[in-house]
Amino acid sequence: MANKEKMTLIVYSGEMDKALAAFNLAIGGASSGMEVTMFFTFWGLDVIKRSEGGIKSKGIMRKMLNFVDRGGAKRLPLSRFHMLGMGKWMMKQLMDDINFPQVQDLIALAKELGVEFVACTTSMGMTGISKDAFIPEVDTFAGVATYLARARESKINLFV
Amino acid sequence: MKAEETLDCVGLYCPMPIVHTAKKMKELKTGQVLEILSDDEGIKEDMPNWCKTTGNGFLGIEEEHGVYRVFVKKSK
Numbered sequence: 001m002a003n004k005e006k007m008t009l010i011v012y013s014g015e016m017d018k019a020l021a022a023f024n025l026a027i028g029g030a031s032s033g034m035e036v037t038m039f040f041t042f043w044g045l046d047v048i049k050r051s052e053g054g055i056k057s058k059g060i061m062r063k064m065l066n067f068v069d070r071g072g073a074k075r076l077p078l079s080r081f082h083m084l085g086m087g088k089w090m091m092k093q094l095m096d097d098i099n100f101p102q103v104q105d106l107i108a109l110a111k112e113l114g115v116e117f118v119a120c121t122t123s124m125g126m127t128g129i130s131k132d133a134f135i136p137e138v139d140t141f142a143g144v145a146t147y148l149a150r151a152r153e154s155k156i157n158l159f160v
Numbered sequence: 161m162k163a164e165e166t167l168d169c170v171g172l173y174c175p176m177p178i179v180h181t182a183k184k185m186k187e188l189k190t191g192q193v194l195e196i197l198s199d200d201e202g203i204k205e206d207m208p209n210w211c212k213t214t215g216n217g218f219l220g221i222e223e224e225h226g227v228y229r230v231f232v233k234k235s236k
Contacts, residue, residue, distance in 0.1 A: 024174070024175050027175050027179055028174070028175040028178055028179075031175060031178045031179045031181075031182035031183075031210075032182070032213045032214055033182075033214050098171070098173050099173075100173060100176075101176075113179070
């Protein structure tokens with residue numbers, strides 16, 4: 001198909017349940033023959049930070065921020081009932097019970113289906129992190145003009 | 161109804177049956193029929209709509225003991 005329908009998602013949130021919703025939609029779109037772009041910004045960057053190793057940043061405030069908000073697909077809290085991780089643990093059991101994939105599995109599946117990942121460079125600048133803080137699946141590091149270029153051509157545009 | 165291939169999605173929830181169906185359809189030739197097994201009730205609405213979006217042929221659904229057998233024809 002030469003002219004595929006397009007879908008864009010802004011992933012603003014860094015919580016597990018919201019990330020699941022965003023990836024569900026993106027994967028559903030890609031499986032329905034759409035060209036999907038996910039634009040990760042603000043707390044959403046946590047979703048695509050790599051889980052291994054430390055994340056470097058400069059300055060005491062940014063170091064503190066990245067310490068309390070390390071990010072990474074496996075570390076995302078629940079938006080409700082997180083309860084210091086107990087709620088998340090329970091949610092994981094429920095998901096396993098219905099064979100539902102974890103965020104890291106959905107990231108791999110989305111990439112396999114050709115979903116484009118864009119990381120917001122303004123959020124990166126604010127939190128003082130560089131490209132090496134992210135998983136290799138991120139295709140593009142860009143800003144609002146890139147998002148708009150994709151969004152103005154897309155039929156479906158969502159903010160999660 | 162007869163199908164060339166069967167895809168077992170029992171125990172899987174949205175969007176996984178759609179993901180597996182889309183992948184499997186790539187292996188089929190135009191005109192061939194795929195049978196999808198699912199116990200997620202949402203499949204009754206989702207599969208006709210997926211067919212509408214992707215331009216494939218929705219042939220029908222049969223239900224047996226809580227398992228849905230969905231028939232989809234590859235149209236292009």
